[in-house]
Amino acid sequence: MKNSQLYKGSLNTIIMKLLEENGKMYGYEITQKVKAITQGELNITEGALYPALHKLEAEGFLDVEIEKIDNRMRKYYKLTESGEKETVNRLSELEDFIRNMQSLVNPKLEF
Amino acid sequence: MKNSQLYKGSLNTIIMKLLEENGKMYGYEITQKVKAITQGELNITEGALYPALHKLEAEGFLDVEIEKIDNRMRKYYKLTESGEKETVNRLSELEDFIRNMQSLVNPKLEF
């Protein structure tokens, strides 16, 4: 995996955005979706993903629903009402972050 | 300081980009420059900055030159040759990162 340090700190925002967009998703599905969208560039590891999901749930931003599909367990996550509000904030922070990083990297656009 | 988690991992890239652009800079100058460029949104703390500079120096990416200006010490840092090459790589990673994050957040542009 060639994930750079830059992705550190962005995992929660990625998870929440995907859930906002897709209604409900399970962990493995999230990793596959991210891989597809980034053309294989970003691979979320289970060691990062599952603790992150558990924490978002503990914070009240996600609800869980367990289903047994094809004899295999799936834990579907979806945003709570509080999680939806938080997602809006985090996406706004992400936009600010990207804008700031672009100002730093591309100073010609600093106006 | 309202820095979000998102900036985690981006400090080294920011430092190296500013040094690439400005030739040589000292620590305090970097914090002020970043604050100015981001209109006060990103405030790099000393506790993050100085260890980062020391590490980049230890890795051979930065050279130091101490000057005494106005009776106060300044440690000017500049990129080594190796540091310049590494900066190109990190800026390329940053561009990929930003592109990927925009794909994730703005799926309409996924083509």
Add this chain to the structure above:
DNA sequence: CAAACATACATAAGTTTCTTATACATAACA
């Protein structure tokens, strides 16, 4: 048909990067 790969979740140990707090020193300002 056995081994490898894909699906699916989980956690523990260790690393890295950061925040927070503290420390030292000079200069300017109110």
Add this chain to the structure above:
DNA sequence: TGTTATGTATAAGAAACTTATGTATGTTTG
């Protein structure tokens, strides 16, 4: 004379991650 600005530094702790491992089922392939 106390606060703010300039300037560097480190130590303790928190947070997010990587790496490794574990469990279990289903599918594909040599």
